[in-house]
Amino acid sequence: MVVTDLDSVMHVEHRANTHGWRRQTFVDCIERQHECWVVDEPFTQAYTVAHAILEFGVDHAELMNISVDPSQQGRGIGRMLLEHMLHRSRTRPIETVFLDVRVSNHRAIKLYESLGFQQLSVRKDYYQHEKHGREDGYVLALQIYTRPNGETAELSS
Numbered sequence: 362m363v364v365t366d367l368d369s370v371m372h373v374e375h376r377a378n379t380h381g382w383r384r385q386t387f388v389d390c391i392e393r394q395h396e397c398w399v400v401d402e403p404f405t406q407a408y409t410v411a412h413a414i415l416e417f418g419v420d421h422a423e424l425m426n427i428s429v430d431p432s433q434q435g436r437g438i439g440r441m442l443l444e445h446m447l448h449r450s451r452t453r454p455i456e457t458v459f460l461d462v463r464v465s466n467h468r469a470i471k472l473y474e475s476l477g478f479q480q481l482s483v484r485k486d487y488y489q490h491e492k493h494g495r496e497d498g499y500v501l502a503l504q505i506y507t508r509p510n511g512e513t514a515e516l517s518s
């Protein structure tokens with residue numbers, strides 16, 4: 362993802378999410394050199410149809426955003442992009458990938474669980490809900506590295 366992608370990224374962001382990110386948040390992610398990836402429309406490559414952002418900490422990564430344009434959902438793009446982000450995680454010395462997801466987002470939860478993510482905790486009223494005030498979120502985690510001595514990293518949200 363580069364700044365010139367952002368018109369098309371914002372288009373996807375607001376079609377895919379009820380409370381999408383502001384443009385400046387994407388600019389900040391690019392400037393901070395997070396892993397910021399887009400999927401181009403396959404035929405013309407004139408605009409993007411999906412994006413994902415991964416932030417790295419000392420020993421963990423956080424999937425901050427993954428969004429596929431509604432017209433392209435259900436075609437395997439989300440799975441491909443998530444697998445790519447996990448591959449990027451494995452190129453760094455980190456142990457765990459975390460993410461937050463709305464409890465009502467069954468499609469995303471199914472995708473994450475199919476790739477091995479497990480529920481770690483619940484964040485009460487973490488999200489603004491389109492109609493009902495607030496909504497809980499799950500913290501999911503995927504352990505991608507186990508230390509040679511067999512210890513596992515301590516999971517914490």
Ligand SMILES: CC(C)(COP(=O)(O)OP(=O)(O)OC[C@H]1O[C@@H](n2cnc3c(N)ncnc32)[C@H](O)[C@@H]1OP(=O)(O)O)[C@@H](O)C(=O)NCCC(=O)NCCS
Nearest residue numbers: 377427428429434435436437438439440462468469471472
């Ligand atoms: C969640 C999201 C990224 C998935 O992307 P996608 O391209 O639609 O997903 P895929 O086509 O790769 O499908 C991946 C899995 O999602 C699940 N899934 C896809 N379509 C589904 C549907 N209609 N109903 C239930 N589960 C579905 C399935 O588990 C599917 O697994 P499969 O590959 O074995 O069929 C996409 O729906 C999206 O952008 N949603 C809005 C933004 C969002 O919620 N982001 C996540 C925030 S935590």
